Amino acid sequence: MKKARKDSAEKPANQVSLRRQSRREFMIKTALAAGAFGAVPLRGWAADPINIGALYPTTGSMAQIGVGCVAAAKLAVDMVNEAGGIKSLGGAKLNLIISDVQSDTTVTRTETDRLITGNKLSAIHGCYASALTLIASEVAERAKVPLITGSSSDQLNKGRTYTFTPFARASQFARAQLQMSKLVSDTPKVAVIFENTAFGTSTSNGLKELAPGEGVEIVMFEPYSAGFTDASPLINKVKSSGANALFSVSYLNDLILIVRTVKQFGLNVSINGGSGGFVIPDFYKNVGKLAEGLQGVAHWNHDVSEDAQKVNAEFKKRTGDFAFEYAGGLIAQTFMLVDALERAGSADPQKVREALSTLDVSSGYAAMAPGGKVKFGPDGKNIYGHPVGVQWQNGDLASVFPKEDARAALLKI
Amino acid sequence: MWETVAQAVINGLLIGGIYALVSIGVTLIFGVVKIVNFAQGEFVMIGMYISFFLANQFGIDPLVSLLVSMPVLFLAGVLIQHFLIRRVLGPNDMPQIFLTFALSLLLLNLALMLFTANYRTVHTSYSDEALHIGGLYIPVAKLIAFVVAMALSGLLWLFLHTTDLGKAMRAAAQNRDVAMLMGINPNRVFCVALGIALALAGAAGSLLMPFYSAYPFVGQVFVLMAFVAVVLGTLGNVIGALIASLMMGVAESLGIQYVGADSGLIVVFAMLLLTLAFKPTGLGGGRAR
Numbered sequence: 001m002k003k004a005r006k007d008s009a010e011k012p013a014n015q016v017s018l019r020r021q022s023r024r025e026f027m028i029k030t031a032l033a034a035g036a037f038g039a040v041p042l043r044g045w046a047a048d049p050i051n052i053g054a055l056y057p058t059t060g061s062m063a064q065i066g067v068g069c070v071a072a073a074k075l076a077v078d079m080v081n082e083a084g085g086i087k088s089l090g091g092a093k094l095n096l097i098i099s100d101v102q103s104d105t106t107v108t109r110t111e112t113d114r115l116i117t118g119n120k121l122s123a124i125h126g127c128y129a130s131a132l133t134l135i136a137s138e139v140a141e142r143a144k145v146p147l148i149t150g151s152s153s154d155q156l157n158k159g160r161t162y163t164f165t166p167f168a169r170a171s172q173f174a175r176a177q178l179q180m181s182k183l184v185s186d187t188p189k190v191a192v193i194f195e196n197t198a199f200g201t202s203t204s205n206g207l208k209e210l211a212p213g214e215g216v217e218i219v220m221f222e223p224y225s226a227g228f229t230d231a232s233p234l235i236n237k238v239k240s241s242g243a244n245a246l247f248s249v250s251y252l253n254d255l256i257l258i259v260r261t262v263k264q265f266g267l268n269v270s271i272n273g274g275s276g277g278f279v280i281p282d283f284y285k286n287v288g289k290l291a292e293g294l295q296g297v298a299h300w301n302h303d304v305s306e307d308a309q310k311v312n313a314e315f316k317k318r319t320g321d322f323a324f325e326y327a328g329g330l331i332a333q334t335f336m337l338v339d340a341l342e343r344a345g346s347a348d349p350q351k352v353r354e355a356l357s358t359l360d361v362s363s364g365y366a367a368m369a370p371g372g373k374v375k376f377g378p379d380g381k382n383i384y385g386h387p388v389g390v391q392w393q394n395g396d397l398a399s400v401f402p403k404e405d406a407r408a409a410l411l412k413i
Numbered sequence: 414m415w416e417t418v419a420q421a422v423i424n425g426l427l428i429g430g431i432y433a434l435v436s437i438g439v440t441l442i443f444g445v446v447k448i449v450n451f452a453q454g455e456f457v458m459i460g461m462y463i464s465f466f467l468a469n470q471f472g473i474d475p476l477v478s479l480l481v482s483m484p485v486l487f488l489a490g491v492l493i494q495h496f497l498i499r500r501v502l503g504p505n506d507m508p509q510i511f512l513t514f515a516l517s518l519l520l521l522n523l524a525l526m527l528f529t530a531n532y533r534t535v536h537t538s539y540s541d542e543a544l545h546i547g548g549l550y551i552p553v554a555k556l557i558a559f560v561v562a563m564a565l566s567g568l569l570w571l572f573l574h575t576t577d578l579g580k581a582m583r584a585a586a587q588n589r590d591v592a593m594l595m596g597i598n599p600n601r602v603f604c605v606a607l608g609i610a611l612a613l614a615g616a617a618g619s620l621l622m623p624f625y626s627a628y629p630f631v632g633q634v635f636v637l638m639a640f641v642a643v644v645l646g647t648l649g650n651v652i653g654a655l656i657a658s659l660m661m662g663v664a665e666s667l668g669i670q671y672v673g674a675d676s677g678l679i680v681v682f683a684m685l686l687l688t689l690a691f692k693p694t695g696l697g698g699g700r701a702r
Contacts, residue, residue: 064531196675224674229431229625229634232424232552233669233677240417253532253626260624264543264552286534286626290541 049095050086050347052077052337053115053145055126055136060103062129065280065326069128070098071319072327075311076334079365086338088345094338101127101136108132112139121145122347123337123356128326130156130170137163146353148336150299150329152275157379164356164380166336166369167299167329168387174206176297176387177272178214180401181245183410184270189219191243191269193234193250193258196223200249203274207247219243226251231261238267245270252277256286263290270412272296275387281321284395291392293411300329300369301388301399303407308368322396328368335366336374370405416548421670422663423551429662430559433566434617435635436642436654438610441569444586444649445606448498448509452517453639454632456486456611458524460618461627468535468622475535475622476557479615486615490607498607499600517632524629532626540623558620565616566655569609573651582606586649641685647697657696660684 054073057066077096085091099115101108108127115121116139123146127133130153137156140147146162152170156163168176181188192207194200200223211218220241224234235258238246246269248258255273262271272295277283279298284291302312302323311331315323323331340355341347360375361367367374370388377383389401391410398408435457442450463482467473473481493516501508542553573579584592585602593599617635618627625631642661646653661681668680688696 061530193674222674224669225678227634228677229638230424230428230666232428233421233666234674236417236420236424236666237670237674253628256532256534256626257624260541261552263541265550266543266545282531286532288536 047085047090047092048347049093050089050341051095051097051119051121052334053119053121053124053126054096054098055101055108055112055115055124055132056098056128057103057132058098058100062103062132064282065128065324066100066103068280068319068321068324068327069126069330072315072323072330073098073125073334075315075318076331079311079314079331080334080338086341088342089347092347094334097121101132103129103132105131105135108135109139112136113143116140116143116145120347122341122349122352123148125149125330125333125337127151128330144353145349146356148333148356150326150333152299157381160380162353164336164376166333166374166376166382166385168370168385169381170203171206172385173275173297173387174203174210175214176389176401177247177274178207178210178216180272180295180297180389181216181247181270182214183401184412185244188216188245189241189243190216190245190247191220191222191238191241192218192247193220193222193224193238194248195226195250195254197226200226203249204247224254226254228254228257231257232265234258235261235265235267238262238269239265243269245272247272247274249274252283252286255283259287259290259294270295275299275325279390279397280324284392292394294392295400295410296390296392296397297387298325298390298397299385299387300325300332301390301397302328303397303399304370304388304405305368305372307365311365311368332366332368332374335364335368336361339364339366370399417670418667420549421666423549425663425666426659427552427555427559427662428666429659430562431617431621432635432638432642432662433655433658434562434613434620435639436646436658437566437569437651438613439636439639440643440646440649440651440654441606441613442610443643444651445582446494446498446502446603447589448502449513450610451510451513451636452520453610453614454634454636455517455520455524456489456614456632457618457621457635458627458629458632459489459520460486460615461622461625461631462524462528462533462618463615464619464622465533465535465627468537469533474537475619476561478622479561479619482615482619483612487608487612490609490611491604493611494604494607495600498603502603521629521632528629530629532628534626535622537623552624554623558624561616561620565613566651569613569651572609578602578605638681641681645685645688645695647695650695650697653695653697 056069057063077094081093085093097119099111101111124140125148127136130151133149133151137147141160141162148164150167154169154171156165181190192204194204275297278296302308312323340352344351344355362373370386371384373384374382388399388405390397391400400406400408400410439453460482464475464478467478468475501512539553544551573583581597582602642654642657646657664680664684665677669677
């Protein structure tokens with residue numbers, strides 16, 4: 001009984017595999033034919049494309065921002081190619097090779113490795129999240145492929161020769177936040193509340209160290225556990241501390257609760273939410289009008305230059321949202337790579353690195369940065385790099401600090 | 414000084430009301446059906462998403478959508494009891510634990526797949542309003558949530574003490590075998606108990622929506638507190654769970670104010686351990702009511 005059933009099951013399986021084989025054969029033949037008639041003549045008239053690797057988390061916990069980064073990376077490449085590609089290389093087009101690093105450090109390591117060994121890359125950009133970029137940059141260093149990134153970790157400028165960071169460093173963000181508090185009050189009394197894991201602790205310690213030097217008094221310094229059910233006890237504590245400014249180093253959900261609770265308590269403090277999740281369009285979508293007047297810091301903003309506004313309009317057309325800091329920043333980075341490729345006259349990663357290290361721009365899309373100038377020091381840091389202080393005004397982020405980058409007046413709320 | 418304390422106590426009581434809705438559900442199921450429902454938090458999450466989508470698509474106020482989320486989850490409770498839990502009610506606890514735990518994982522990941530991990534908020538006219546009484550602030554949305562939560566708890570108490578079905582439920586909780594000998598149909602009683610418990614979770618979700626964000630993991634935040642309250646207030650004791658929930662809310666709030674903002678849970682768990690050390694059966698005195 002059993003045997004019979006087995007036999008009858010085997011037969012159709014055989015037939016299927018036979019059919020598959022012939023189909024595969026057919027596909028191979030067609031592909032070969034197509035190659036013979038279609039692909040070969042192409043080589044004659046187009047310059048070889050230049051491969052640029054893009055490493056971003058498009059799945060997992062960091063996907064929200066990562067997906068926006070990929071949209072920006074595609075926009076940047078389209079802009080370059082539509083304008084005629086790399087002229088010194090015979091109008092060679094940029095070819096973006098996107099890789100999902102899945103918000104995971106282990107995956108980032110293997111994906112970076114796979115991307116570099118599987119393709120002839122001229123340069124890489126990514127990964128937005130510092131924790132991932134640190135890994136990717138290690139791999140890129142070893143393979144001698146230049147990596148350009150908007151990530152802010154100061155660690156990226158230590159012992160690396162192929163890593164370039166055109167924007168403000170983490171250590172600069174804290175100083176900018178403290179200086180912004182002095183715009184609101186002559187005698188700032190700051191309450192710092194932070195979620196009690198690595199992210200919150202390291203950022204808030206930076207604030208604490210720099211505060212005395214900047215003449216800012218910290219009246220409350222309090223860790224809390226992320227994912228609380230109710231922010232009222234915490235805000236009650238802020239209220240009794242007598243602070244007139246509140247720095248919150250928080251993840252999005254906690255920050256939404258904190259902002260709402262501050263308003264409910266009718267507490268008259270200026271709120272600075274720092275960077276990251278606070279300066280993306282989603283924040284305003286969640287908090288709505290309450291976000292008005294809230295301050296933050298960013299390494300890029302869409303009003304820093306006319307070019308940036310052009311890019312922003314295009315990005316908005318494609319995605320429906322304004323270009324957030326990482327999106328706009330990485331479009332600028334793509335044009336920095338273009339500048340380097342033009343001068344290198346070669347797609348060789350070593351030569352691209354050489355050209356990047358002597359990059360010096362003060363106009364065009366490559367110079368879209370707070371301050372409008374980019375030139376790398378020996379540690380790969382932009383010597384003009386600094387953050388920009390931003391404020392939510394009418395559902396948009398406006399640059400308000402420092403003076404030379406301010407495009408709108410700070411609203412004192 | 415007294416203002417700060419009073420404010421902390423008010424904050425604690427208000428959030429305690431929400432904990433109560435979740436923990437009463439857990440304790441009711443445990444008392445009557447004798448199983449621990451690990452998925453209770455996920456039903457709060459479903460209640461929140463129901464309210465979110467009704468508000469987002471049709472502009473229905475989350476408090477009105479209570480009238481949708483509660484019946485929907487009541488029905489879900491009845492179906493889950495009839496088609497799933499009934500099959501594993503035997504002398505062995507393990508299948509029951511696996512069943513509700515699997516349900517929790519399934520719902521959580523289903524929500525992740527359908528709604529993504531993004532935070533969803535609903536903004537109502539009263540979301541950011543607060544009453545100011547002599548230097549104290551009482552957020553309107555939370556006050557409404559608290560009042561409705563207490564009213565629902567009161568209704569449940571009336572149901573359990575005045576109706577035949579309610580009395581049957583209490584009888585089943587006190588001694589299932591004797592109750593069955595008295596002619597009580599256990600599956601019917603269990604179905605209603607599950608339905609009520611899930612409806613309360615749905616109510617908690619809808620009441621939370623005006624001031625808390627919905628996301629797939631949101632249930633986990635509340636279910637932890639609910640389990641503590643259930644143990645603290647004696648397993649299966651509805652009044653005990655209610656009082657314990659309010660106490661925990663206040664303890665958490667005072668802990669944040671006077672111990673440290675990351676110590677709210679430490680105070681809550683210290684309270685639990687102390688209670689268990691001196692009164693191992695919980696505050697309710699070991700009786701299922």
